[in-house]
Amino acid sequence: MTQRAFSLLKQSDGHSITFDAMASPCEVLIDSDDPLLASEVAQAVTQEVWRIEDKFSRYDPNSLCSQINHGDGQAISIDNETYLLLNFAQQCYELSDGLFDISSGVLGRVWQFDGSDKIPSAAQVVEVLVRVGWPRIDYDEQQIIMPKAMEIDFGGIGKEYAVDRAILSVAALTDEPVLVNLGGDLCASAPRHNGQPWQVGIEHPGLVDKPSMMVSLYRGALATSGDAKRFLLSQGKRYSHILNAKTGWPIEQAPASITVAAQHCVEAGVFATLAMLQGENAEDFLQAQQIKHWVIRHPSE
Amino acid sequence: MINKMNVLIATSVILLASGCTNLGVQPWERDLLAQEGMSLNNPVDNALDDHIYFSKEASSGGKSFGGGGCGCN
Amino acid sequence: MQLTHRSKPKVLNVKAALSLATCALLGVNPVAAQGEGQSTEPWSFDTAVLFYSEADRVSALEAMVSATKEFDDQHFLNLKLTLDTLTGASANGAVAQPHAQTFTRPSGQGQYQITPGDTPLDDTFKDTRVQINGQWTQPLGQHLTGSVGGHLSKEFDYLSLGFNANVGYDFNQKNTTATLGFSHFKDTFSPIGGIPKPFASMGIGDSNAPNWDGDFAATRLTDQDDKNTTDILVGLTQVINRRMVTQFNYSYSVVDGYQTDPFKILSVVDGQGISQDLVYESRPDKRTKHSVFAQTKYHFGDSILDLSYRYMWDDWQIKSHTLDSRLRIKLDGGYTIEPHVRLYSQTAAQFYQPFLHQGQLMASFASADYRIGAMDTYTLGLKMGMRLKDGNKLAVRLEYYSQRPKDSGFTQPGALAEQDLYPGVDAVILQMSYSF
Numbered sequence: 044m045t046q047r048a049f050s051l052l053k054q055s056d057g058h059s060i061t062f063d064a065m066a067s068p069c070e071v072l073i074d075s076d077d078p079l080l081a082s083e084v085a086q087a088v089t090q091e092v093w094r095i096e097d098k099f100s101r102y103d104p105n106s107l108c109s110q111i112n113h114g115d116g117q118a119i120s121i122d123n124e125t126y127l128l129l130n131f132a133q134q135c136y137e138l139s140d141g142l143f144d145i146s147s148g149v150l151g152r153v154w155q156f157d158g159s160d161k162i163p164s165a166a167q168v169v170e171v172l173v174r175v176g177w178p179r180i181d182y183d184e185q186q187i188i189m190p191k192a193m194e195i196d197f198g199g200i201g202k203e204y205a206v207d208r209a210i211l212s213v214a215a216l217t218d219e220p221v222l223v224n225l226g227g228d229l230c231a232s233a234p235r236h237n238g239q240p241w242q243v244g245i246e247h248p249g250l251v252d253k254p255s256m257m258v259s260l261y262r263g264a265l266a267t268s269g270d271a272k273r274f275l276l277s278q279g280k281r282y283s284h285i286l287n288a289k290t291g292w293p294i295e296q297a298p299a300s301i302t303v304a305a306q307h308c309v310e311a312g313v314f315a316t317l318a319m320l321q322g323e324n325a326e327d328f329l330q331a332q333q334i335k336h337w338v339i340r341h342p343s344e
Numbered sequence: 345m346i347n348k349m350n351v352l353i354a355t356s357v358i359l360l361a362s363g364c365t366n367l368g369v370q371p372w373e374r375d376l377l378a379q380e381g382m383s384l385n386n387p388v389d390n391a392l393d394d395h396i397y398f399s400k401e402a403s404s405g406g407k408s409f410g411g412g413g414c415g416c417n
Numbered sequence: 418m419q420l421t422h423r424s425k426p427k428v429l430n431v432k433a434a435l436s437l438a439t440c441a442l443l444g445v446n447p448v449a450a451q452g453e454g455q456s457t458e459p460w461s462f463d464t465a466v467l468f469y470s471e472a473d474r475v476s477a478l479e480a481m482v483s484a485t486k487e488f489d490d491q492h493f494l495n496l497k498l499t500l501d502t503l504t505g506a507s508a509n510g511a512v513a514q515p516h517a518q519t520f521t522r523p524s525g526q527g528q529y530q531i532t533p534g535d536t537p538l539d540d541t542f543k544d545t546r547v548q549i550n551g552q553w554t555q556p557l558g559q560h561l562t563g564s565v566g567g568h569l570s571k572e573f574d575y576l577s578l579g580f581n582a583n584v585g586y587d588f589n590q591k592n593t594t595a596t597l598g599f600s601h602f603k604d605t606f607s608p609i610g611g612i613p614k615p616f617a618s619m620g621i622g623d624s625n626a627p628n629w630d631g632d633f634a635a636t637r638l639t640d641q642d643d644k645n646t647t648d649i650l651v652g653l654t655q656v657i658n659r660r661m662v663t664q665f666n667y668s669y670s671v672v673d674g675y676q677t678d679p680f681k682i683l684s685v686v687d688g689q690g691i692s693q694d695l696v697y698e699s700r701p702d703k704r705t706k707h708s709v710f711a712q713t714k715y716h717f718g719d720s721i722l723d724l725s726y727r728y729m730w731d732d733w734q735i736k737s738h739t740l741d742s743r744l745r746i747k748l749d750g751g752y753t754i755e756p757h758v759r760l761y762s763q764t765a766a767q768f769y770q771p772f773l774h775q776g777q778l779m780a781s782f783a784s785a786d787y788r789i790g791a792m793d794t795y796t797l798g799l800k801m802g803m804r805l806k807d808g809n810k811l812a813v814r815l816e817y818y819s820q821r822p823k824d825s826g827f828t829q830p831g832a833l834a835e836q837d838l839y840p841g842v843d844a845v846i847l848q849m850s851y852s853f
Contacts, residue, residue, distance in 0.1 A: 127442050134438040138431050207443050237751050238804050240378060256370075259378045310439040317431070330559060332432045368592025368656045376660055376716040381745050381753070384654065384664055384712060388463045388483055388850060389814070391499075395479070396469060396846070400820060402763050402789045403737040405668055406710035406727035409581055409600040409648045 049089045051081060056237070060085040064092045065100070065202050067226025071209075074220040074235045083216055088209045088223060095205045099128075099197040101148065111187055112194040118186040126184050128197065128204070135200075135313055136177045142320045143313070144288035148196025149174045154293070156284040160277040172291040202228045203266050203312035210308075222260075230264035230308045245302055245337075256337065258302070266312035268319045269300035269339075281341065285319045296323040304335035460486045465850040472843050474538065475505040491562075492555040499548040506540035510681040510785035512772045513537065513836040514692055519621050523680045524609045525633040526624050536840050539680065546572040552581075560587050568602070577604040583650070591656075598650040607641035608679040614638045615699030616779065619682055636697070644674025644702075660717070666710040676700045683785045684772045690831030693775050698784040700768065706731040720746040734767035735789065751804035757816065759796035765789065765825045771838050772827075787839065791823040798846070809853040816846040 049062035058081035060071040071088050073081050101108045111119050121129075135143040153163040153171050174192045181188045189195070197204075202225050209223045210230050220233040222241050231241050240259035245267055258265065268285070275282040275293075283297040301318050305311035314334060321328040329336040369377070376382065390407070398404040462484050469477040479501035486494050509520060518531045522541050531537045552566035562585045570577040583598030606612075610633075617636040622629060652666040677700045685694040712725035727739040738761070745755040766789040768782035798816030805811060822839040829838060 127444075131438055131442040134434065138434055138438075204442070207439075211443065211445075236804075238380070257373065259374060306436070307439045307443060307445075309442060310435055313435060313439075314432075334432060367658070368589055369659050370590070373659045377656060377662060379716070379721075381721045381747075382662065382714055382716055384662065384714065387495075388465045388481060389848075391497075392465060392467050392479060392481065392848065395501075396818070397761075400788060400818075400842075401737070401761060401792070401794065402735045402766070403706075403708070403727070403729040403739065403761075405648065405650075405670065406666060406708045406729065406739070407664075407712065407725070409598065409650060409668075 047089070047093060049085050051078075051085050053078065053081075056235075057081075058084075060088065062089050062092075064089075065096050065205065065225060067202065069223075069225045071224070072222040072241070075217070077219075080217055080219065084213055084221065087212045087216055091209050091212045092205045092225065095201065095208060098125075099201050099204075101194070101196050101198070108195065108197060111189060114187070114189040116188065116191050118188045120186050121182070123184070125187075126182070128200070129182050129187065131200070131309070132177070132195075135317075139317055139320060141177070141289055142287060143199070143316060144175060144177045145195050145197065145199060146177050146180060146193055147175045147286060147288035148198065149192075149194050150286050150288075150291055154275075154284070154286060156274055156282075158274060158276065160275065162275055162277045162282060168291040175288055175291070199316060200309055200312060202226060203264075203308040206230050206264065206308035220262075228264075228266045228308055228312060231260050231262050234261045256302075258304075258337070260304070263304055263306050264308035264311045265302055265304050266308055266315050267300060267302040268312070268315035283319070285316070287320070294320055294322045298325050298338045299341045300337075300339040301325060301329070302337040303329070460484050461853070463850065463852045465848055467846065467848040469844060469846050471505070473506070474842060475503060475507050475542070477501055477503045489555075493553070495550075495552040495554075495566075497548075497550040497552075499550075500546070501548075502543075502545045504543050506538035507542060508787060508840075509537050509539040510678075510698060511537040511684040511695055512686070512692065512785075512833060512838055514684075515832050515835070518692065520682075520695070521619055521621055521624075521633075522610075525630075528621065528624065534836065536837070541680075544572050544574070546570060546575075557584065561585070562587070574607050574609055575604065577602055579603065579646075581648075593656070594652075594654040596650070596652040596654070598648075598652070600646075600648045600650075602646040603643060604646070604674070605641060605643040606675060606679075610679070611637040611640050612642050612675070612677075613679055613697035615677070616696045616783075619695040619697065621695070642675035644672060644676060646670065646672045657713075661713065661715045663711070663713040666708075668706070668708045668710070670706040670708075672704040672706070674702055676702060676704060678784070678786055681784060681786050683770065683783055685775050686772050686830065686833060687775045688830055690829065690833035690836075692772075696773070698786070699782050700766075700784055701733065701782050704731055704733055720744055733789070735763055735765070737761065737763035753800075753802040755800040755802070757796065757798035757800065759794075759798075761792075761794040761796075763792050765791040769825065770827065771825070772833070774830075787820075787822040790839075791825040793821045793823060795819055795821075807853075809851065811852075812848075812850040814846070814848040814850070816848075818844040818846055820844075 049060050052059050057072060057074045057076065058078070062069050069092065071084065073084055075081065097103060098106055099108045100106050101112060103109060107125060132145045149171055153167045155161065179190050180193065206223050206225050206228050207230060210221070210232050213221045214232060220231065220235050222231040223229060227245060229243060235241060240261045243258045243260050243265065245256050245258060274284060282293040285294045285297050286292065287294055297319050301315045303311040303314040303318065305314060314332070318325045318329050318336070326338050329338065394404065462482065464482045467479045479499065481497065481499045483495060483497040488494060511518065511520070513534055513536050516533050518537060519528050520531070520537060520539065521528050529539070548570040550566060550568050552564060554562065554564040557563040565582045566580065568577065568579040579600060579602030581598065581600035583596055585594050585596040587594040613636055620632050620636060648668060648670045650666055650668045652664060654662065654664045656662050677698055681698045682695045683698055684692040685696060687693050706729060708727055708729040710725065710727040715722045723743040725741045729737045740760045743755055743757045745753055747753055768780060768784060769790045770783050771785050773783060796816055796818045798814060800812060800814040802810060802812040820842040822841065824839055
């Protein structure tokens with residue numbers, strides 16, 4: 044396991060902290076010249092983010108998520124935080140009419156979005172689809188029982204949840220404005236002291252004509268859902284990595300990238316995903332919801 | 345009172361409006377425009393100034409409504 | 418999730434439901450979660466105090482409190498309270514003379530003397546005014562915003578009631594906004610002493626004389642009169658590029674009703690320029706105004722330039738140009754400094770006359786009020802703003818306003834040739850603002 048560390052730098056107006064987590068470059072900006080406070084904030088944020096990663100990452104064999112996924116029909120004990128996350132996943136499932144389903148991670152067994160043309164056969168998809176179905180998972184405040192061969196994946200909300208938790212942990216320390224950015228999912232706790240907005244660059248790697256966009260944020264969260272790096276190209280058709288949990292196939296005509304602004308990062312992230320799941324109706328959905336959003340489509344569309 | 349000036353202005357505005365579809369910025373380019381100094385309105389200062397100039401000069405309004413108000417002398 | 422009209426209520430609930438779900442997950446209070454970008458204090462306030470003072474003339478003190486609150490996403494209520502008091506002397510319209518002059522106060526009770534060679538000023542004016550405004554703004558549709566507002570202004574002798582409504586339509590990714598506005602005001606004026614008869618002679622005598630009241634009443638037409646003002650405004654706001662935004666407006670305004678100033682008079686002079694009589698002025702009761710207005714704001718990076726021009730013309734033959742410029746410079750530490758220059762020029766109203774000749778053919782209307790005569794004004798100012806530790810803003814503004822009435826080409830016979838018929842008026846403006 045690589046050494047976990049963060050670096051703390053003094054900037055012209057405040058401090059910045061950089062570190063790696065959840066397979067993404069992460070940074071925290073603090074609008075304060077106090078080095079002691081910056082150090083405390085760095086400790087608090089990295090501790091919280093790495094804690095969440097260790098607990099909910101399905102790639103870490105020691106995580107609670109992995110334990111749950113190897114439950115094999117047995118009841119696995121969970122704590123209050125996990126219970127709340129499962130509740131949240133339940134509500135997202137209901138709000139999306141079943142399209143947002145955290146048990147759909149197993150579809151990744153047949154869909155590898157590596158830019159190649161290896162799309163699975165219909166039979167393969169059907170075979171893996173039987174392992175998807177949130178309503179079959181049984182849980183309460185104390186425990187969760189996963190049916191055999193089913194798995195849950197917190198990847199859809201994990202990073203955004205970590206952003207919100209990090210912001211809350213900083214709020215317990217100080218009122219100074221802070222921006223937490225975990226690989227493009229970010230939240231600003233308050234406007235900067237000078238009254239200027241935080242200038243945020245949203246990366247769209249792989250989109251040649253729009254490598255990054257600048258957004259001005261006073262406070263609140265931004266989350267981006269995009270398929271720039273993860274897609275399949277077969278017979279001229281582009282398959283986005285957003286899968287329809289009911290059919291097992293990718294959503295058609297999904298935008299290249301959606302960025303949503305909301306008060307909390309988790310909220311913004313789910314909105315972005317829900318919008319992606321609308322495919323060609325993504326913009327209509329976002330406009331009807333009356334939330335701030337930015338949508339980028341592939342040039343051919 | 346329709347006169348040449350009115351027609352000229354109306355035409356210019358329509359021409360400007362139709363040519364305006366090419367102008368503008370993408371939503372992510374609004375960083376400078378979003379700053380408070382770039383707002384076209386400064387309600388308190390404008391209201392106080394308008395009151396002074398309405399009382400001391402023969403013109404009023406233009407940017408916003410100039411009607412009514414007070415018996416300022 | 419189908420997006421049909423039938424399922425619209427369900428679609429709108431997603432945002433609220435997700436918001437609540439998020440608050441449950443994070444353990445935060447849902448009441449505080451009103452939406453991104455909302456300030457924690459529901460009401461935001463802008464307050465200002467302004468002091469205006471002309472050398473030897475009118476002084477005014479004005480205080481304003483404006484409060485704004487966002488009730489729902491993009492639903493705003495603004496309430497504004499303004500108080501002002503006015504004292505001091507203003508020109509009554511008569512011309513200076515080489516001898517002392519006596520005038521009757523507007524109320525008819527008492528007289529005042531003017532020193533030889535001085536521009537006659539009436540210092541009776543002491544008035545306090547209260548004004549209340551309310552404005553409600555909300556989205557009417559995806560690209561449509563509407564606003565309605567009410568206005569009430571009350572002074573001892575004046576009442577103004579009005580309302581306004583406007584709609585804005587934005588398109589082209591919010592780069593272009595078209596606005597249409599309408600306002601209507603009804604003002605009622607009950608001046609002290611009543612409304613004088615047009616061109617009636619101002620009685621000069623002793624207010625305590627037994628037949629004074631009767632004589633004074635004979636110069637009076639009625640107790641009060643009113644006027645209606647209707648405005649229509651058409652505007653276009655356009656973002657030009659990342660640094661620049663412009664606005665164009667056209668306004669049409671019709672004023673119908675009493676527009677004479679009941680406190681202003683004209684001197685009637687003989688061939689030697691000596692005042693023989695003083696008569697009350699009279700202005701038309703209809704005025705149609707047009708104005709075109711253009712404004713642009715350009716962001717240089719460290720500073721912002723605000724430049725605007727207005728051209729006004731009306732059926733009183735007044736034409737005016739207004740050029741207004743400001744440069745807002747950003748300094749370190751949240752300070753801003755903003756120099757300001759405003760240039761104004763107007764032509765005289767068709768019925769403007771600095772005085773009347775004895776025996777001349779009487780026009781229907783005449784006024785010697787320099788404010789509708791030919792005049793140039795200029796304003797030079799400096800504003801300093803700062804952002805306080807708690808995010809609140811403080812600003813101080815100091816301006817010098819100079820009114821320069823111009824000689825409109827009326828020959829000044831006899832003694833009038835030595836008098837200054839167009840004295841300039843210089844004023845200082847000091848304003849302090851605090852926003853929180």
